[in-house]
Amino acid sequence: MDGLSAFAPQAGADEKNETVGGAALSAPLLSVENVTLEYRAPGRVVRATQNVSFDVWEADRFVLLGASGCGKSTLLKAVGGFIAPREGQILLDGHPVHGPGPDRVVVFQEFDQLPPWKTVRENVAFPVRVSGRMSRKQAAERADYYLEKVGLSRFADAYPNTLSGGMKQRVAIARALAMEPRVLLMDEPFAALDALTRRKMQEELLHLWEEVRFTLLFVTHSIEEALVVGNRIALLSPHPGRMRAEINSHEWDLNSGGSPEFQAATNRIHGLLFEQPETAGDIRA
Amino acid sequence: MTDLSSVQVAPAARPSPPVRPEYERPLEPLAADSVDTVLSLHQRLWQRAWLRKSVILVALALLWQVVATVQGNDLLLPSFTQTIRAFVEDIASGVLPVRAMYSLDVLFKGYVTGVVLAFLLTTLAVSTQIGRDFLSTLTSMLNPLPPIALLPLALLWFGLGQGSLVFVLIHSVLWPLSLNMYTGFTSVPETLRMTGRNYGLRGLRYVFLILVPAALPSIIAGLKIGWAFAWRTLIAAELVFGASSGRGGLGWYIFQNRNELYTDRVFAGLITVILFGLLVENVVFRQLERRTVAKWGMTR
Numbered sequence: 001m002d003g004l005s006a007f008a009p010q011a012g013a014d015e016k017n018e019t020v021g022g023a024a025l026s027a028p029l030l031s032v033e034n035v036t037l038e039y040r041a042p043g044r045v046v047r048a049t050q051n052v053s054f055d056v057w058e059a060d061r062f063v064l065l066g067a068s069g070c071g072k073s074t075l076l077k078a079v080g081g082f083i084a085p086r087e088g089q090i091l092l093d094g095h096p097v098h099g100p101g102p103d104r105v106v107v108f109q110e111f112d113q114l115p116p117w118k119t120v121r122e123n124v125a126f127p128v129r130v131s132g133r134m135s136r137k138q139a140a141e142r143a144d145y146y147l148e149k150v151g152l153s154r155f156a157d158a159y160p161n162t163l164s165g166g167m168k169q170r171v172a173i174a175r176a177l178a179m180e181p182r183v184l185l186m187d188e189p190f191a192a193l194d195a196l197t198r199r200k201m202q203e204e205l206l207h208l209w210e211e212v213r214f215t216l217l218f219v220t221h222s223i224e225e226a227l228v229v230g231n232r233i234a235l236l237s238p239h240p241g242r243m244r245a246e247i248n249s250h251e252w253d254l255n256s257g258g259s260p261e262f263q264a265a266t267n268r269i270h271g272l273l274f275e276q277p278e279t280a281g282d283i284r285a
Numbered sequence: 286m287t288d289l290s291s292v293q294v295a296p297a298a299r300p301s302p303p304v305r306p307e308y309e310r311p312l313e314p315l316a317a318d319s320v321d322t323v324l325s326l327h328q329r330l331w332q333r334a335w336l337r338k339s340v341i342l343v344a345l346a347l348l349w350q351v352v353a354t355v356q357g358n359d360l361l362l363p364s365f366t367q368t369i370r371a372f373v374e375d376i377a378s379g380v381l382p383v384r385a386m387y388s389l390d391v392l393f394k395g396y397v398t399g400v401v402l403a404f405l406l407t408t409l410a411v412s413t414q415i416g417r418d419f420l421s422t423l424t425s426m427l428n429p430l431p432p433i434a435l436l437p438l439a440l441l442w443f444g445l446g447q448g449s450l451v452f453v454l455i456h457s458v459l460w461p462l463s464l465n466m467y468t469g470f471t472s473v474p475e476t477l478r479m480t481g482r483n484y485g486l487r488g489l490r491y492v493f494l495i496l497v498p499a500a501l502p503s504i505i506a507g508l509k510i511g512w513a514f515a516w517r518t519l520i521a522a523e524l525v526f527g528a529s530s531g532r533g534g535l536g537w538y539i540f541q542n543r544n545e546l547y548t549d550r551v552f553a554g555l556i557t558v559i560l561f562g563l564l565v566e567n568v569v570f571r572q573l574e575r576r577t578v579a580k581w582g583m584t585r
Contacts, residue, residue, distance in 0.1 A: 082479055100482040110476040116581040117498045127484040130494065161582025 027094065028055035029215055030079065030183055034088035037074050037241075048074035049241035051088070054234050056183065061209060061216045063230030063249075065223065067273060071241030072219045076187050079217060080106045092182060102131035105176040109188040111168045114160040114175075120147065121156040124175045131179065139178075146174040149208060166197040173205070177212060186218045190225070202228055203254055223269050227252045227262065235272050245272050363549035372553035381538065385557055388519060388534030391447055395454025396515050400508070402455065403462040408492060410463075411470045420463060428460040432518040436525060450522055457518040458511040465510065469503025470496055502578045509570050513562070520558055 032055075037048040048071035056062045064072040077083050079090055081100040090097040092104065105127075107113070114123050124143035128134050134142065147153050150170040160168055169189055176184050190198040202225065209216065220226050226233045231250035236243060247269070256262045330336055346365050353364035363371075375381040406423075409416035432453040439449035473496055481495035497504070523536025533541075535554055542550035578584045 077479075080479075080483065082482070100479070100485070102483070102485045104483075106479065106483055108476045108479070110474070112474045113476045113480050115477065115480070115495070115498065116583055117501070117577070130490070131485045159581055 029058045029060075029093065030056040030217070031091040032056075032075070032079065032088070033091065035075070035078065035085045035090060036087040037071060037078055037083060038086045039074065039083065047086075047240040049236070052236070052241060052243055053088075054243070054246065056215060056217055059209075059213045059215055061218060061229060061231045063218045063220060063226040063233045064236060065220060065226040065233050065269070065273075066236035066241065066244075067221060067238050069241075070236040070238040072221075072236055073187050075236075075241065076106070076185050076217065076219045079183070080104050080185050102127065102179050103182045104185055105179050105181040106185040106187060107169070107172045107176050107189045109191050111160075111165055111192065113172055114168055116160050119157050119159055120152060120163070120171050123160065123171055124178045127175060128178050142178050143174070146178040147171075149177070149211070150174045150204065164197075165193050166201060169193065169201060170204070173208070177208070177214065181214075183215045183217055186216065188219055188221065191220070191222075198225075199254070205229065206253065223266050223273075224257070226269070227265055228254055228257075233269070235269060237273070360546060360548055363552055367549045368552040368556065371547070371549035372556055375550065375553055381535075381553070381557055384533065384535050384538040384554075385561070387532055388523065388536070389561075391450045391534060392454065392515060392519050394447070395451040395519070396458055396512065398451065399455045399458030399511065399515070400462060403459050403466055403507075403511075406459070406463050407466040407470060410467055411492075411496070420467060424460045424464050427456070428464065430456075432457040432514070433521055433525070436522055440526070445526060450519065453518055453522055454515050457514040461514055462507040462511040465503050465507025466500065469500030469507070472503070473499040502584050505570065505574060505578060509566070512565055512570075516558070516562060516565075 031053075033053050035052050036050050037052075038045050039048055040046075052071075052075060054062070064075060066072050074083060078085055079097065081097050081104065097104070115126075118126055121140060121143050124147060125136075125139040128139040128142055129136055144153065144156065147156055150173055152167060152170055152174065155163065155167065160171065163171065172189070190201045193201060206229070208214075216229075218226075218229055220229070227249045231248065233247050233249050234243060235245045235247070247265075249265070252262060252265065324332075350365040353362045353367075356362050359367065372381070406416075406420055410420040411417075435453050435456055436449065439452040443449040443452055477495065477499055481491055486494055519534065520536040520539075523534045524540045525536075535558055539551050539554035539558075542548075542554065574584070
């Protein structure tokens with residue numbers, strides 16, 4: 001496979017001796033430390049995650065994987081700054097995260113994340129401009145650059161309502177990349193797409209990563225998608241979300257789909273996620 | 286499953302599809318001749334909304350003319366042609382334009398003030414809990430109150446003249462518009478809100494760059510309702526009093542001519558009121574919608 005600049009510090013070395021050099025070892029880019037998240041439901045407080053910790057390193061494709069209810073999306077929103085942790089802290093470049101900001105851009109699952117009153121180009125250029133880093137012209141140029149990367153140059157002047165679901169997600173990805181964030185956060189970005197488009201988008205995302213080498217934090221509930229997209233996967237158990245395991249998946253790509261090793265990895269993750277080692281004495285918050 | 290096993294069909298009797306040979310072949314080239322059937326002239330014309338509506342208007346005018354001729358009493362129902370004659374005469378003499386301008390002037394003042402107030406009130410309501418309660422209490426109290434019912438009070442406070450009219454106009458615009466705006470703001474999708482905050486937008490920039498455009502369909506609907514309420518209220522209020530120091534609007538024109546039994550002029554005044562209504566609805570708001578929410582695919 002390609003040269004991997006991102007790897008797991010503990011487990012990476014003994015498996016394959018690829019690229020164990022580099023400054024990336026010095027400190028993680030994003031640290032989630034003992035984070036407990038809670039949100040208010042009518043009449044009660046629901047604990048979404050409990051004491052979750054993980055580190056994301058520069059150029060990682062870090063996947064949060066779990067069944068629904070494991071708090072993975074809530075965790076992503078906490079990293080995005082939309083929810084403050086009840087306990088613990090989230091550090092980006094060593095500084096705690098307070099509120100949403102353009103250094104952590106989220107690509108959502110929903111298609112309505114694109115303001116419908118802006119053309120595709122404006123949709124990509126607008127956040128670059130309002131986050132106060134570039135003039136209108138520079139922002140438009142950068143928008144065109146990233147739109148070309150996702151193959152949407154022809155649709156730069158179209159309004160989002162004329163685009164298909166896959167194209168809308170491409171615009172959202174171009175927009176996120178154009179803001180050149182420290183971390184790109186993706187909340188099941190391909191879950192609302194049909195299977196064929198989803199596969200194509202996964203492929204394109206990996207190509208983009210090859211080119212741009214952004215840092216990605218990716219939420220999914222699909223084991224296959226996690227193995228293909230990520231280089232490291234955090235497995236979360238539901239109700240509330242707790243860390244079950246962190247495993248490496250840098251050896252898999254879209255071509256390893258049918259192989260017996262891939263099947264074995266899938267089964268291993270399945271086992272980790274759905275076997276319940278602890279008994280019914282488990283107290284739910 | 287239970288069904289099948291209980292019935293015990295002989296295996297040979299169950300239908301099974303035949304195994305057919307597979308094939309792969311190169312794609313057929315695209316058909317060159319596109320099937321574009323041209324609609325007939327009559328069908329194309331009938332697709333134009335303005336034409337269909339004009340036909341309806343002409344039919345109504347004809348009906349009016351016939352009824353008026355049959356009835357034969359100018360005092361009760363002047364014919365369409367008589368009304369048009371009076372209309373043209375008063376436009377030429379400058380009476381109607383002056384009256385209309387006066388009405389529009391008052392309307393503009395009241396409408397704009399109402400819109401600004403509605404915006405402030407809704408911004409307060411979306412940002413604070415107490416603002417929300419304030420808005421919902423006030424709208425549920427005052428929205429059902431007919432503006433004309435406030436006119437006696439307005440006259441007491443602001444005297445005969447524009448002040449009282451503007452007051453009732455504000456009242457007629459403010460509540461329906463606030464309700465619509467508030468609904469619009471609250472129905473902005475959560476994802477879009479988070480996107481806006483993700484850009485680092487806060488405060489008024491967030492409201493103007495994200496919430497207002499996202500809520501525009503509701504805001505335009507509110508502006509339309511507010512406009513209709515205001516126009517109606519204004520004409521009615523002018524009918525009740527309306528003239529101060531020899532000046533008055535369209536309502537006053539109608540009232541005055543009814544007193545002098547110029548029924549054709551009464552109709553001419555009514556037509557002017559209707560024309561302004563049509564103009565604002567079909568030109569101003571229609572264009573506004575076409576250039577914004579319709580183009581963006583937010584409404585059809």
